[in-house]
Amino acid sequence: KQEVTQIPAALSVPEGENLVLNCSFTDSAIYNLQWFRQDPGKGLTSLLLIQSSQREQTSGRLNASLDKSSGRSTLYIAASQPGDSATYLCAGRFMDSNYQLIWGAGTKLIIKP
Amino acid sequence: DTEVTQTPKHLVMGMTNKKSLKCEQHMGHRAMYWYKQKAKKPPELMFVYSYEKLSINESVPSRFSPECPNSSLLNLHLHALQPEDSALYLCASSQDPNQPQHFGDGTRLSIL
Numbered sequence: 001k002q003e004v005t006q007i008p009a010a011l012s013v014p015e016g017e018n019l020v021l022n023c024s025f026t027d028s029a030i031y032n033l034q035w036f037r038q039d040p041g042k043g044l045t046s047l048l049l050i051q052s053s054q055r056e057q058t059s060g061r062l063n064a065s066l067d068k069s070s071g072r073s074t075l076y077i078a079a080s081q082p083g084d085s086a087t088y089l090c091a092g093r094f095m096d097s098n099y100q101l102i103w104g105a106g107t108k109l110i111i112k113p
Numbered sequence: 114d115t116e117v118t119q120t121p122k123h124l125v126m127g128m129t130n131k132k133s134l135k136c137e138q139h140m141g142h143r144a145m146y147w148y149k150q151k152a153k154k155p156p157e158l159m160f161v162y163s164y165e166k167l168s169i170n171e172s173v174p175s176r177f178s179p180e181c182p183n184s185s186l187l188n189l190h191l192h193a194l195q196p197e198d199s200a201l202y203l204c205a206s207s208q209d210p211n212q213p214q215h216f217g218d219g220t221r222l223s224i225l
Binding site: 031036042089091100101 | 153205211
């Protein structure tokens with residue numbers, strides 16, 4: 001059974017710092033991995049999607065990596081801003097999960113001004 | 114602004130009521146999804162409608178029933194809900210089941 005884990009559950013950093021959010025998964029037969037952002041009471045915004053054949057994807061201040069052999073993905077946020085405060089979720093799509101998304105529990109990020 | 118539109122944004126209903134949640138997308142996507150999300154938890158997949166076929170999460174009770182009138186619309190009919198069904202209901206769509214999913218803003222449902 002595929003599992004996706006995000007540690008820590010919460011993270012608080014001062015504004016301006018670079019930070020890394022972690023996502024680990026148990027099944028190396030991953031098809032792709034998607035990072036989302038969720039503001040309180042809102043829907044999910046897709047940030048980046050990395051295919052299994054890729055190692056990195058970048059969008060603005062965000063960079064996501066994928067390492068299938070170690071079962072890890074990271075989301076790097078450069079020069080953090082208070083507006084980056086949200087819950088970040090990763091979700092993997094695996095060959096044996098009928099391509100349904102398997103979700104991590106999320107990391108709640110607080111950027112202190 | 115999201116390209117997946119959900120209505121209503123908020124819904125309060127009694128346990129004996131019948132209501133429907135609506136979801137619409139105009140991106141030409143061939144797959145649409147309903148998720149349930151409780152506070153501080155990730156979304157749980159309820160239904161997938163893909164290429165005119167419906168897939169159901171077997172743990173979803175029959176008081177929830179999806180309907181797909183056309184390729185742009187996916188409704189969720191609610192009947193005789195329980196207080197534990199109070200949650201954020203999210204709709205998503207994707208070009209096909211292997212492509213990125215795009216989410217609506219959700220409907221906040223409260224059962225009295």
